[in-house]
Amino acid sequence: MAGDHEDSSPTSDSDWASSDDASLDVTTLASSVLNYVYKVRLAQITTYHTLPTPNPDCRMAGDIMPTAQALSQPNDDEEQDRMDLLHHIYALILDGELHLAPIKSHPERVLDLGTGTGIWAIDFAEVPPNCQFEVDDYEADWVYSRPFDYIHGRELAGAVSNFDRLFRQALTHLKPGGYLELQSFRVEVYADDDSLDRAPYTTKMCALIQEASARFGKPMANMDEWADKMIHAGFEDVTCKIFKVPISPWPQDRKMKEIGKYFQAQQMQGITSYVPELLSMMLGWGKEEVDVLMAHAKRELVDTAVHQYGKLYFVYGRRPVK
Numbered sequence: 560m561a562g563d564h565e566d567s568s569p570t571s572d573s574d575w576a577s578s579d580d581a582s583l584d585v586t587t588l589a590s591s592v593l594n595y596v597y598k599v600r601l602a603q604i605t606t607y608h609t610l611p612t613p614n615p616d617c618r619m620a621g622d623i624m625p626t627a628q629a630l631s632q633p634n635d636d637e638e639q640d641r642m643d644l645l646h647h648i649y650a651l652i653l654d655g656e657l658h659l660a661p662i663k664s665h666p667e668r669v670l671d672l673g674t675g676t677g678i679w680a681i682d683f684a685e686v687p688p689n690c691q692f693e694v695d696d697y698e699a700d701w702v703y704s705r706p707f708d709y710i711h712g713r714e715l716a717g718a719v720s721n722f723d724r725l726f727r728q729a730l731t732h733l734k735p736g737g738y739l740e741l742q743s744f745r746v747e748v749y750a751d752d753d754s755l756d757r758a759p760y761t762t763k764m765c766a767l768i769q770e771a772s773a774r775f776g777k778p779m780a781n782m783d784e785w786a787d788k789m790i791h792a793g794f795e796d797v798t799c800k801i802f803k804v805p806i807s808p809w810p811q812d813r814k815m816k817e818i819g820k821y822f823q824a825q826q827m828q829g830i831t832s833y834v835p836e837l838l839s840m841m842l843g844w845g846k847e848e849v850d851v852l853m854a855h856a857k858r859e860l861v862d863t864a865v866h867q868y869g870k871l872y873f874v875y876g877r878r879p880v881k
């Protein structure tokens with residue numbers, strides 16, 4: 560695997576919004592980020608005003624599949640707010656950038672797999688005529704007639720049963736020199752000290768979710784395999800970058816504390832959205848024991864003496880030119 564490294568300090572400073580709000584409500588926080596200003600996005604808006612009228616060939620295809628993922632992929636308003644909050648967290652980590660793959664500056668054709676609310680695709684397309692949404696199943700045969708410059712999939716861990724096949728299809732549907740990039744958090748908590756001793760339910764919950772999602776056939780923690788699978792599929796210059804992301808606002812550093820505040824809110828909602836169904840359907844847990852586990856995990860989530868962080872993976876590779 561080329562360029563594999565771990566990095567806990569994402570790029571340069573952003574314009575930080577005031578962040579004293581201690582709310583953990585995912586809807587409130589999701590709407591509050593609408594006013595957020597990122598340095599990089601400002602620069603891109605300036606560029607946007609100088610762009611020519613959008614070329615109808617420059618389009619985004621965003622796939623959404625509301626039914627096939629029924630068991631482990633909730634799709635209600637709270638889940639959509641959670642995904643929009645995650646979009647904000649990604650933007651904070653990348654200082655407003657939307658990708659790490661070194662794609663060319665004006666890709667003509669881009670595909671966003673499992674687009675969700677479409678927030679990434681709309682941001683990437685910059686203007687609505689550039690973005691087209693299609694309802695499709697990315698695990699079925701792809702029937703696109705023209706290849707893409709860039710294929711992107713974010714937070715698809717737990718939503719793919721066969722990554723080998725997904726990578727082979729992506730390779731086939733990329734132009735030579737085009738990039739595939741996957742971005743996803745791993746369902747696992749880490750700490751660099753012994754403070755996870757204070758969070759046994761969180762650790763247990765993550766292990767159970769991993770087990771349940773694997774039994775369901777769409778594992779949520781297999782991203783360490785993605786780079787090798789991409790190489791095996793035929794990609795070159797495959798790179799895996801891993802960011803440490805605080806799960807609650809425990810860090811002293813202002814930027815990390817801010818990210819932790821948003822992550823804590825989305826994690827609170829993520830527990831409610833994913834844990835009951837996965838544990839009851841796949842592991843046979845009863846409602847009461849699920850409720851007890853979630854209550855303890857949520858209590859540990861607000862305990863800032865627990866220095867928990869998650870790992871965010873960016874894995875990308877290029878289709879060979881020849």
Ligand SMILES: C[S@@+](CC[C@H](N)C(=O)[O-])C[C@H]1O[C@@H](n2cnc3c(N)ncnc32)[C@H](O)[C@@H]1O
Pocket residue numbers: 622623624625627628632634642643646672673674675676677678679695696697698712713714715718719
């Ligand atoms: C966790 S969400 C991520 C949404 C979006 N990528 C983002 O980062 O905001 C996963 C999305 O994948 C979609 N999905 C799951 N399985 C799919 C499939 N087989 N085909 C197409 N979309 C799928 C779900 O409907 C959901 O919108």
